[in-house]
Amino acid sequence: MARIRTIKPELFINDRCNEVSVTALLTYIGLLPQADDHGRHRDNAAIIGGVIWPMRAEHTAVHVEDDLTQLAIAGLICRYTGCDGRRYLHIVGWFEHQKIDKRGQSRMPACTDHHPDHRCGPCEGTCTKRTEEAPTLIRGLAECSPNTPRALDLPAQPAPTPPAQRSEASTAQQDALAVIAGTPDKSGKKTPGQKAFPEGSPNTPRNLGEGSAPGSRILDPGSSFPTGRTAPAATVSANQLVGEYVAACDERPPSDVIGHLGRITKKLLGEGIAPEHIRAGLRNFAANPKHPSVLTSMVNEAMNARSGGLARPGIRPNVPAHQAWTNPVNAAAAYAEEL
Missing domain, CATH: 1.10.10 (Arc Repressor Mutant, subunit A)
Structure with a gap:
């Protein structure tokens, strides 16, 4: 506000x-x-x-x-x-x-x-x-392993303490930490609430239909945090193309010219025209500056410069030049083979 x-x-x-x-x-x-x-x-x-x-x-x-x-x-x-x-x-x-x-x-x-x-x-x-520290941060849990326990910010194995100071509560706590951290219990005892898993489970874990990957499922090209997916390829914007044209000019063009070129460039990009053709048109415009409305014609000239136009002698060598019809002086000699 x-x-x-x-x-x-x-x-x-x-x-x-x-x-x-x-x-x-x-x-x-x-x-x-x-x-x-x-x-x-x-x-x-x-x-x-x-x-x-x-x-x-x-x-x-x-x-x-x-x-x-x-x-x-x-x-x-x-x-x-x-x-x-x-x-x-x-x-x-x-x-x-x-x-x-x-x-x-x-x-x-x-x-x-x-x-x-x-x-x-x-x-x-x-x-x-x-x-710069953003890649080390993790946002959310990994999709591929929803049941994986989160590691605690504690040592995997607690520091040994004298036997006289160890109570039953501390022993149970250390055993629970060992189970969470993945440390095998050497004594072979089972902690309360722990049950052995069957060797062969008939129920396979339900996964998503698409291939799961670590990180968030949300595509956020503007975020610096890792998302686990490849962001879409960066596209050239109208601001960048017009900025390149302004940087190539000896003197900064008037604001109205820059604004008009920006609108035309944005419209051409919306039509799906490749940025290389628009750059070529802007280079032609910089070499021969006119009214900004001619940028569309210059881009069209850059796109279709090699495609050729109508069949004319010397333009397309594979197409024979057109010859005007002439009546032969001696029709019998001209059409002897067809008569």
């Missing part, structure tokens, strides 16, 4: 604020009321554009992503990955410029680079999780 925030007069003469474009500065100002009491917000260009630029259809998510990139380079915001694997951002210098009387608890992860000692929403305290 948006909140009332403070904008200082010094913002408009700040050196870092004047390093970015006017639209990027407006996006920065718009982030102030949208961020929570700790200056944090989701790092998603579509979400930010929907709450800051709802009445400006020409300022698309591609433009917002460009604004966020400029703000991050200027050091006005910090973009980071939280302990839950999602992307977040926070406004640098938030606690120095925003005086909040009753600061609420943040529900978002804290930035471990700038605020390592601040409260983290998912951790409900100081964040102790790191993104």
